[in-house]
Amino acid sequence: MTTEALPLDQQVVVVTGGARGLGAAITKTFLSQGARVVINYYTSKEAAEALAADYPGQALAIEADIRDRGAVDHLITTTTEHFGSVTTVINNALVDFVFNGDARPQAMQITYDALTRQFEGAVKGALNAIQAAHPGMKRTGFGRIINIGTNLFQHPVVPYHDYTAAKAALLSLTKTFADDLGPEGITVNMVSGGLLRTTDASAATPEAVFEGIAAGTPLRKVTTPDQLADATLFFASPWARGVTGQNLIVDGGLVKG
Template sequence: MEVGKQTVLVTGASRGLGAAIATAFAKEGANVVVNYFKSKEKAEELVKALGDNAIAIQADVRDRDQVNEMAAKAKEHFNTPVTTVVNNALVDFQFNPVTQKNVFELDWGKFNTQFEGSIKGALNTVQACVADMKEQGFGRIINIGTNLVQNPVVAYHEYTTGKAALLGFTRNLAKELGQYGITVNMISGGLLKQTDASSVTSEEVFGIIESATPLQKVTSPEELADTALFFASPWSRAVTGQNLVVDGGLVMD
């Protein structure tokens, strides 16, 4: 299915990377669901900018009932079910090496927050949409990961472990859902310049990344969003269960 004919749910889409992904799909003519949790004003501003083929819907991805309701609202609004899910939502985390707890201070509750945001959130969106995908014989599930799994330059324990678990979930889903024409892939960016989560990152750190990266630049949210288009497009029809690192070559996996 061409990207312009798809109905795309992007979680955590009111700002940062999620907004860039929603914008990229809207530009291709797709129907776009801009999911948000708290940032109602930003989500509505984005939808206004994207036009008639976008709708903002509030839902906590950790709440199965709310996610089911969001999928139903999207289906009713666009008169077509969700074909494509981008699991992007990030729950209560910033990339701040100064405030990050070390292994001696870690609290299990912080791990649980990231597991619920990454795994439970993805499970809820998949379960809300997969029946319609199966019926159509087409679906695209795109999970957002991190290159910290391959190269933990800063020990963001709970965030990185949650994303590592999401990679395992990605590959298990790919194995199970492929028979129905549904592909499942992951995009693992590096530190992006700039999102709310990376707003506390110093220019010195960005400079270090630039100097160590073959392309000599920090990846932008818009550049990573282009990869989401690839995984949703017919060009990736034979690709599933993959983790594509999009960071300018900093990590070569």
């Protein structure tokens, strides 16, 4: 038996990489709607604990390297013991990457090891989180999985080969997992942003790149982390109960269609 919809204020949400940048914006957005949120972190302990302290009883910071299945199992178990069964997973964590087009390895310089590092974070990390949370979601007949993607494989303003390939693979996983998990009341969707102004990862981006992207959008603005975070609420909310396997692009209209 499945639960078709669950109000946001009844959800238990795990945000991977939830302490800084886009992850922090997503964390705060769900907290603002009354959800109980676990802020997963790996190196950002101070930021995670400070954010959790702002929402006593509603937020909890838990360390886990998403590439380590044992650590992710512990993350989900601890969350369940503290808040109850996990209903919602936001696969946001970004492993060892900085958006600096001037410093990126170009096509004849990129190594397969660089691609592997990004696959470990984007694909293996998401796989670990989904599989660890799945038993609880299956048991309750409700689950919301939201993967964070990118618009770069539709519009490679800057060709970050490793990051883009990993996120493209995550989109494929989003669509195929949606098919397998749908009968259990679990939806799997993706929210894809472009360059965000500003996160730790995009802080190294030259101002000219921000200006060029803004000029190419109908809104004439670069998307903010808060704007992208707002869109993740839709896929978790009751209004998206009939939506799965989709990729919503949130970039001010830079990518069309």
